[in-house]
Amino acid sequence: MVTPCFTNRQWIYAKRPSGRVTEEHYELKETELNEPLASNEVVVKAQYISVDPYMRIQQAERQSFDPPHPLGIVQRGGAVGQIVASNSSSFNEGDYVLSYTGWQLYAKCHASELRKLDAATAPITTALGVLGMPGRTAWFGLMEAGRPKPGETVVVSGAAGAVGSLVAQFAKRAGCKVFGIAGGASKCSFLTEKLGLDGAIDYRQYQDAESLSKAIAKITNGVDVYFDNVGGMVTDAIIPNIKLRARIIICGQISQYDGGLDKPNLGPRFLQHMLFQRATIQGILARDYSHRMDEMLEIVAPWVKDKQIVFEETIVDGFENLPQALNSLFEGKNVGKLLVRV
């Protein structure tokens, strides 16, 4: 019998936020992990823990794609780490794995919950980004829901983010003209200079949706595919610019998560544009494509290996900084995938 003994630290989700999520909505707890491992159980020690916008959705009181995240348990989320104790023939100590063990240093898991990572093929952090959930969302969201055709115009909101920056690059590789919307000059130059997009718009330079809409019209000449991560004013500005049979993919509405999910904000009505252009809107989630992960990896992993894809990461150090890191997603500060090294 294997009986591990580790001093664990956990962030317990303790209180529903009504606006921004901060440390006050969590409790930091120290526990001992010293139960014996059953057959096929292992202990994973986290090295990088993920913070993702979807976490804030699950914190709303309302049913979303899941029931609300329960209070009093470890904040759920993805992590990559190493096996530190094993009662499974599939995993040895030292193996790198992707797990969904949330915000804690150590976690006891069944072997079937883990995906083994090959650190020689790609950095292990990519399993939480370009070769993980955000990459899968970007790939299938764009290619299947968006159906981009060469020469079409694709606009991506939240274009410097974990998903958006990949969508933008996948769209370029699909032969499209690609424009990114982001907040701030440095993100915009990242989009045009590092990602090679055809243009970028800093939405913060515009007072309202109408003036932003005019700027988008001018630079794009109409939008065939709009990949939306943010909602709100940016989306208000883009929709009047859609072209005939445009496809709008709703991947996120990050501008609304602070409070608009339980009590929606008001915005201009726009369904008439769907009619005028016989356009479609489709909501997508990463989980809809989980069973097709290998299909994405087969195409995208070689691009990562050959450095044909930029996958920027913002790394925050320190387990204690997890709540603040999550909050910072809604401040729009990070570029690419945000991770906490623990």
Place this chain on the structure above:
Amino acid sequence: MVTPCFTNRQWIYAKRPSGRVTEEHYELKETELNEPLASNEVVVKAQYISVDPYMRIQQAERQSFDPPHPLGIVQRGGAVGQIVASNSSSFNEGDYVLSYTGWQLYAKCHASELRKLDAATAPITTALGVLGMPGRTAWFGLMEAGRPKPGETVVVSGAAGAVGSLVAQFAKRAGCKVFGIAGGASKCSFLTEKLGLDGAIDYRQYQDAESLSKAIAKITNGVDVYFDNVGGMVTDAIIPNIKLRARIIICGQISQYDGGLDKPNLGPRFLQHMLFQRATIQGILARDYSHRMDEMLEIVAPWVKDKQIVFEETIVDGFENLPQALNSLFEGKNVGKLLVRV
């Protein structure tokens, strides 16, 4: 050479409405139609002239699915009537035809612009309703964009209208549970008693979208397909009730046509529901299915012949009443297809 001589009456679209469209936006004109007919030209005398919600969209200043309807020309629209002069071997005097000759008593047309009607098979008015543009919209909108499956729950707004009343019946025939939303008790009893729907809700009994939404939740237990003719508060109330992979078809937004097309009204944001349920919205227009008219007729015409479909008509008498008849569409008074007999 055939030279007809008719005293024509025409409603000229003269002024863009900013709210409701009334007589003041039109000029009634009397002209002589006495030019010679070229080869394959005919003269049609209208008997029934159509008024349809889409006309109000074209009157907006903004580009919609068409450029704005020009000022100073006959109001465009469908009509059924008889050939009264012919220089075409395809048409004889007395033949019934469907034409797109607008609001005028007589019109010179090329034979290729007309569809011959067989008055023995179905009443000629059906060419403007169940066996015409509204029928095509209802059929393909529901069956192709909506993809209803037996046992699913379909909700139709504007359910007592020309398109809505057909969608509701087609959905019943597809094996769905069908609920209609309409304004007023008599429309609601039309829906349950004459059309045999599973339920009807009079939206006028509700002060706001929230209370209407609760009523819809209670009666439907969630919505798989929402066929929307009206937009506004009714749509606000339905969207939070959509189920996983729901399909929303945008066929009309009649609540917004009075003024909301040039300057959109505000409404609650709802794109998060598309994400939560991985739902789709698709805008449709009758014209997208014009080339498939025969396919619809093959299925629906026998139902009409065998009286298996209710196709209510509201007939207004008098050419002079056309503008008022169009306006009345936005007052929600008529049941089924509204026509003006001239």
